[in-house]
Amino acid sequence: MNTLLLQISDPHFGAERKAVCDALRRLVQEQTPRVLLLSGDITQRARPAQFAAARAFVDSLRIPQCMTLPGNHDIPLFNAAVRLFAPYSAYRRAFGRSHDAVLDSDGLRLIGLDSTRRWRHVNGELSPDQIAATSRHLREAPVGVLRVVALHHPVAVTRAAEGHNRVRRHADAIDRWLQAGADLIVGGHIHLPSVRFLEAGGRHGWAVLAGTAVSRRTRHDAGNSVNLIRCAQVGLRRVGAVERWDYREEAKHFELAALSALPLSG
Numbered sequence: 580m581n582t583l584l585l586q587i588s589d590p591h592f593g594a595e596r597k598a599v600c601d602a603l604r605r606l607v608q609e610q611t612p613r614v615l616l617l618s619g620d621i622t623q624r625a626r627p628a629q630f631a632a633a634r635a636f637v638d639s640l641r642i643p644q645c646m647t648l649p650g651n652h653d654i655p656l657f658n659a660a661v662r663l664f665a666p667y668s669a670y671r672r673a674f675g676r677s678h679d680a681v682l683d684s685d686g687l688r689l690i691g692l693d694s695t696r697r698w699r700h701v702n703g704e705l706s707p708d709q710i711a712a713t714s715r716h717l718r719e720a721p722v723g724v725l726r727v728v729a730l731h732h733p734v735a736v737t738r739a740a741e742g743h744n745r746v747r748r749h750a751d752a753i754d755r756w757l758q759a760g761a762d763l764i765v766g767g768h769i770h771l772p773s774v775r776f777l778e779a780g781g782r783h784g785w786a787v788l789a790g791t792a793v794s795r796r797t798r799h800d801a802g803n804s805v806n807l808i809r810c811a812q813v814g815l816r817r818v819g820a821v822e823r824w825d826y827r828e829e830a831k832h833f834e835l836a837a838l839s840a841l842p843l844s845g
Contacts, residue, residue, distance in 0.1 A: 582686040582725045582810040585612035585642065586787075588767030591652065591794035592633040593623030599793040599803050599826050600636060606824060606833040607640045610807060614684050615642040618767045618789065619650025619695075619731030621670070623796075624657075630673035646682050646691045647674045650731040650768065651701050666697040679709060681716050686810060687727065688720040694730040694746050694766075703732030703768070704747040710755055717759035725810035725819060725843075726762045733766045735786035737773040744769050753786075754779040762819060762843045763787050763808065771801050772823050774839045782844045787821050802826060805833065810843075817843040 585607065617637065622629035630653075637645065654666040667677040682689040690713050694703035713728055720726050732746035734753055746752070746766075756764065758780040765787040772790040777783060790804035791797055803826035810819045818840060825836035 582684075582808070583610065583612045584614045584616060584687060584689070584727070584808040585610070586616045586618060586765055586789045586806040586808060587792040588618040588731075588789035589620040589650065589770055589791040589794065589796070590617075590633065590636075591620055591623045591791065591796050592636070593626065593629040594794045594796055595632070596793055596795055596803070598831055602826055602832045603793060603805065604639060606805070607642065612807065613643055614682065614687065614689065615640060615645040616689065616691075616729055616765070617645065617647040618729055618765065619648045620652040620767065621647065621650065621674075622653055623794070625653050625655045625669055627669050627672065630669050634673040644682060644684055646680060646689055646729070648691050648729060648731055649677050649693060649695050651695050651699070651703070654695060654697060656700065679712065686723075687725050688716070690716050690726075690728045692728065692730040694732045702744070702747065703730070705730070705749075705752055707748070710748065710752050713752075714755050714759040717756060717761050720760065723812070723817070725817075726760050727808070728756055728761050728764045730766050732768050733786065733788055734764050735775050735777060736769065736788070737775050738771070741769055741771065753777055757782045757784050760844075762810075763841075765789070765806075765808075770796060770798050772804050772806070774821055774841070784844065785819070785821075785841050804836065817845070819843050
């Protein structure tokens with residue numbers, strides 16, 4: 580399969596685990612992904628030193644192309660003045676402007692959206708303009724490529740108890756993006772990896788969430804993990820695959836834990 584995209588979400592630098600970071604470097608050396616997606620909550624408390632550590636780690640992976648997105652933890656929580664007037668200043672010094680972006684690689688169109696808002700401490704939001712612009716980017720994508728929309732907050736969850744964590748305007752986004760050709764809508768935020776089927780207007784796609792990559796902030800039923808995303812043409816059909824790689828404490832490395840083969844709309 581081609582289109583090898585590594586999704587790292589919620590690493591929470593400042594609460595990272597060195598052994599897991601080392602293991603993730605080894606996984607990257609073994610799998611050689613072409614594109615890195617860092618889907619938010621890069622730091623624990625949006626401090627400059629935490630962003631610097633995250634930047635150094637990303638550089639050490641030496642992945643050719645990279646897209647980063649801020650998460651709610653990447654905006655200062657306790658410094659009200661900075662949160663109000665310069666919420667992304669530390670993020671930008673490390674990773675550049677916080678903005679929506681499009682990355683094209685061989686066989687892939689990746690559309691990144693900033694779903695954080697300075698007035699929302701935890702929950703995310705999509706604006707009508709973001710939803711409309713993403714629809715245009717999807718429709719204008721080259722024929723046959725894997726079309727992935729990425730944001731920090733989930734558009735869909737697999738547990739009812741997590742419903743409140745969905746990004747604001749998620750229903751409109753799902754409907755319009757699937758009809759515009761989205762294959763995958765990926766995110767993180769809740770530290771609970773999952774793959775969920777989506778359908779709208781006669782087209783289908785998939786909501787994919789990643790767990791926390793390297794932090795101590797794991798859930799009781801979900802440890803450290805990352806996603807590798809691939810796509811290939813099988814006969815007349817396109818098929819995507821999401822590989823969930825989990826960190827194994829006893830072996831101190833990442834192992835393939837789940838493989839989801841995802842039929843894609845034509």
